[in-house]
Amino acid sequence: MSMNNPAYIFTFFLLIVVLPIYLLLITTRKTNYKKLPPGSWGLPFLGQSLSIVHAMRTNTAERWLQERVRKYGPVSKFNFLGTPTVFLHGQAANKLIYTNGGDTFANQQPNSVRRIMGERNIMELSGNEHKRVRGGLVSFLKPEVLKLYVGKMDEEVRKHLEMHWHGKEQVQVMPLMKTLTFNIMNSLIIGIEQGARRDTLVELFQHIIDGLLSIPVNLPFTRFNRSLRASAKVRATLRELIREKREAMKQHSADAANQDLISCLLTIRNEDNSILLSDEELIDNAIVIMVAGHDTSSVLITFIIRLLANDPSVYATVLQEQEEIAKSKAPGELLTWEDLAKMKYTWRVAIEILRMTPPVFCSFRTVLRDFEYEGYIIPKGWQVMWAACMTQMDEKIFPDPSKFDATRFEKQAPSPPPPFSFVAFGGGSRMCPGNEFARIETLVTIHYLVTKFTWKLSCRDNSFFRDPMPVFKHGLPIQIKPKKD
Structure with a gap:
């Protein structure tokens, strides 16, 4: 191999420069911390990043983590995306993470996520900063405000079904659900209605999602670079949008302020009449909510549609509940908050699906100070990783965890799940502020699907992989038939 060969030069650089630095860091860690968790650091810089990303894309990530637990126990170390990482498993670990007051963990994501999403989004903030931003978001996402938007979601769902489902014999569920939830989020979060600007954003947000857990090397043609x-x-689009909204609010303050999340946040002031969120904070948090909201909800609805096609008993119970609500409505009448409150069984089905296949596979925090857990020292500067599926599929907590059982979450169930065992929406002060938003769009969508259509799966292979969200290989194609009114 010639010394002028770029591949040779790169390999030589790794061996001569990067590897000694890496080994020095590992040696320093071993010297300073006698009680580090067990586990292998893996390859220089990359660590075990490629291994876990491969496991996610082959849908074996849960098994990958289970093998770690069997080999090392509930606490183990590894290198993920260039950062020393400790994996914590168990209900006690969930409680530790979600109830910490902010002196031990910072709500900081991997470098790739932080650089793409921005450093002022709610997933990055802790302490008073987190409370301030969360307070602004909750002012729009709390139930008493969202109930005013049920009708708007209803209209978006009807419009979507008329455009993409009626008159079709076969559809691909996953891409259509992504289109639907993205349109809902566009209307209610950033306030962009149908048109060229919305169409452009669809593709851009998909590129953002694709690069979130990529190797953070900014080279041309990489996922991270595209993201x-x-x-x-x-x-740039959101900055222009904020400018337009400020102008509109000067002209029509009362009407414009309540149209969407960004408009709402532009009106909120601190006690000294200063703005609550800067423009950068508005932009960062709008991006986070758009990504987290539209992708997770579309995944959940897709899994519900697959389940209803495979389980006649669950389908019959959901259909009965939804038809009773439909019979109480006049032709063309929109669903209301009170109608959603009657969809108890349908939502328990959704919760059980979230238990078995949570859209978000793993979450992260950054360690602010050395602390001891389970007899091990977790050093300052490391990141903590945990996975909801590990407790939600733990047979000691959920008997026969691979069996779908919508009664698990009934109040009168024989043994309701203990606190911090079901964490698909987070927990404690870190509970997802958008969980009610997700509940509304899920229930409204399922209501119109089961009352307007019947369907069956049209592909034998309906498996999925994670990239990083669940993706069905063929988009979950189904054959549909409209119901007669």
Whole structure:
């Protein structure tokens, strides 16, 4: 191999420069911390990043983590995306993470996520900063406000079904659900209605999502590079949108202020009449909510549609509940908050699906100070990783965890799940502020699907992989038939 060969030069650089630094860091860790958790650091810089990303894309990530627990126990170390990482498993670990007051953990994501999403989004903030931003978001996402938007979601769902389902014999569920939830989020979060600007954002947000858990090396033609460029374009669009909304609010303050999340946040002031959120905070949090909201909800609805096709008993019970509500409505009448409250069984089905296949596979925090857990020292600067599926599929907590059972979450169930065992929406002060938003769009969508259509799966292979969210290989194609009114 010639010394002028770029591959040789890169390999030589790794061996001569990077590897000694890496080994020095590992040696320093071993010297300073006698009680580090067990586990292998893996490859220099990459660590075990490629291994876990491969496991996610082959849908074996849960098994990957289970093998770690069997080999090392509930606490183990590894290198993920260039950062020393400790994996914590168990209900006690969930409680530790979600109830910490902010002196031990910072709500900081991997470098790839932080650079794409921005450093002022709610997933990055802790302490008073987190409370301030969360308070602003909750002012729009709390139930008493969201109940005013049920009708708007209803209209978006009807419009979507008329455009993409009626008159069709076969559809691909997953891409259509992504389109639906993205349109809902566009209307209610950033306030962009149908048109060229919305169409452009669809592709940009998909590039953002694709690069979130990629190796954070900004080289041309990489996922991370595409994601960064897409993020920059989205930010430019949102800055222009904020400017337009401020102008509109000067002209029509009362009407414009309540149209969407960004408009709502632009009106909120601190006690000294200063703005609550800066423009950068508005942009960062709008991006986070758009990504987290539209992708997770579309995954959940897709899994519900697959379940209803495979389980006649669950389908019959959901259909009965939804038909009773439909019979109480006049032709063309929109669903209301009170109608959603009657969809108890349908939502328990959704919760059980979230238990078995949570859309978000793993979450992260950054360690602010050395602390001891289970007899091990977790050093300052490391990141903590945990996975909801590990407790939600633990047979000691949920008997026969691979069996679908919508009665698990009934109040009168024989043994309701203990606190911090079901964490698909987070927990404690870190509970997802958008959980009610997700509940509304899920229930409204399922209501119209089961009352307007019947369907069956049209592909034998309906498996999925994670990239990083669940993705069905063939988009979950189904054959549909409209119901007669």
